[in-house]
């Protein structure tokens with residue numbers, strides 16, 4: 657909502673944690689959110705993480721802008737980058 661601060665952790669728990677609990681990946685264990693796995697798969701920046709949300713690979717839910725706004729997506733990406741090393 658307008659003028660409200662977005663909590664990246666809360667958004668992550670709501671939309672992502674069902675598959676990526678603790679930064680893991682219960683569907684494809686080779687593609688966790690750890691820096692090592694992400695970077696091996698070319699996902700390095702917040703922009704890359706947002707692109708994955710909008711157009712994911714096999715087995716991951718796609719998140720359109722109605723479900724996760726650009727601002728929420730950015731907050732989630734920043735949370736992922738700072739949390740999963």
Ligand code: HEM
Pocket residue numbers: 668671672673674675676681683684686687688689690693694695697699705708709712713714715716717719724732733736
């Ligand atoms: C892959 C983020 C929700 C399942 C990934 C990757 C990222 C990511 C960054 C790439 C990881 C890597 O290559 O090491 C997110 C975010 C989510 C979300 C931010 C919430 C907005 C979900 C959900 C599911 C899921 C809900 C399960 C229904 C997967 C799977 C892959 C993946 C299976 C591997 C896809 C492939 O083979 O390319 N996710 N994810 N993700 N995620 Fe998610």
